[in-house]
Amino acid sequence: xxxRLWGLLALLSTSLIFVSGVSSxxxxxxxxxxxxxxxxxxxxxxYSYDLGVVAQKAQAYLEKRISVNNKLKNKKRLAVVE
Numbered sequence: 001x002x003x004r005l006w007g008l009l010a011l012l013s014t015s016l017i018f019v020s021g022v023s024s025x026x027x028x029x030x031x032x033x034x035x036x037x038x039x040x041x042x043x044x045x046x047y048s049y050d051l052g053v054v055a056q057k058a059q060a061y062l063e064k065r066i067s068v069n070n071k072l073k074n075k076k077r078l079a080v081v082e
């Protein structure tokens with residue numbers, strides 16, 4: 001299986017663990033499995049890939065906002081806040 005498919009399976013498994021915990025208050029979530037899924041998601045490269053996708057979308061959004069603002073007669077004072 002590809003890394004992306006493994007990452008999706010790990011994420012789905014984690015989601016199912018958390019959803020099953022919501023419907024049944026008798027047994028707590030298995031944090032070991034959730035932790036393993038998170039580690040796999042990071043180590044498989046999916047986290048870096050997803051982070052890159054979000055960063056590219058954010059960059060495109062900012063560039064568009066700056067471009068539109070530069071065309072305005074009364075320019076706004078744009079700021080990026082951390």
